[in-house]
Amino acid sequence: MAVTLEDVEKRLTIVEQELAKWRMAYAQPSATRGARTLLMDGQQSAQWEAEWDAVMEKLGISGEPIGAGKLRAMIEAEGVNPEDNEFSRGIIEMREE
Secondary structure, three states, rough: OOHHHHHHHHHHHHHHHHHHHHHHHOOOOOOHHHHHHHHHHHHHHHHHHHHHHHHHHHHHOOOOOOOOOHHHHHHHHHOOEEEEEEHHHHHHHHHHH
């Protein structure tokens, strides 16, 4: 199944929204943040894991991480040359518009 740029943008928007929520929740002085982190060792860690799993499910991400080396090999197997810098060039072109 091919992933379109629109799909990636939607997923990125969801991730950014979730990140903003987490930042708001933890935008407190470091002492408070440290105490909160210690509490997560117990019951809050289970809640955090459940929320993380829900985010991953929303994004359609499942399974175990494959690692950078295997990902690079998979991309190259699809015919993408990492030396071409196509993605970077596309971003630069968009900035210049």
